[in-house]
Amino acid sequence: MRNVFKLPAAAVAGAMLLLAGAVSQVQAHGTNLWCYVEKGKVYVEGSFMGSGRVLQNGKVIVLNEKEEKILEGETDKDGKFSFEPPYKGKMTILLKSDESHSADFELTEQDFIDAEAEEKAAAGKQ
Numbered sequence: 001m002r003n004v005f006k007l008p009a010a011a012v013a014g015a016m017l018l019l020a021g022a023v024s025q026v027q028a029h030g031t032n033l034w035c036y037v038e039k040g041k042v043y044v045e046g047s048f049m050g051s052g053r054v055l056q057n058g059k060v061i062v063l064n065e066k067e068e069k070i071l072e073g074e075t076d077k078d079g080k081f082s083f084e085p086p087y088k089g090k091m092t093i094l095l096k097s098d099e100s101h102s103a104d105f106e107l108t109e110q111d112f113i114d115a116e117a118e119e120k121a122a123a124g125k126q
Contacts, residue, residue, distance in 0.1 A: 037114075045080050061093075093107065
């Protein structure tokens with residue numbers, strides 16, 4: 001004989017609603033950050049998790065390998081920011097939506113090498 005414990009359906013439904021609400025709240029405040037290199041520039045895009053709303057006026061800070069700030073700016077009305085990097089190597093990009101919500105992305109020298117190779121390959125196909 002096996003022991004089976006069954007929860008009332010109302011308890012299961014209530015727990016699921018509570019969990020869904022908690023996940024929804026966490027996602028509503030999370031920050032998405034997407035970075036890529038194209039034609040010698042670094043592109044930064046920010047949005048909020050869950051809703052997908054763009055992150056306007058998000059603070060962008062770029063740090064070098066020594067974690068020294070090399071530049072900063074803000075995302076525009078479309079949640080975007082771009083810059084010409086002072087060098088093609090490792091750098092960390094931070095995006096802050098407020099004091100407690102941020103995201104970071106690490107670009108490497110290989111990201112710059114890959115972007116240049118993709119651009120050369122695309123140019124050769126034209």
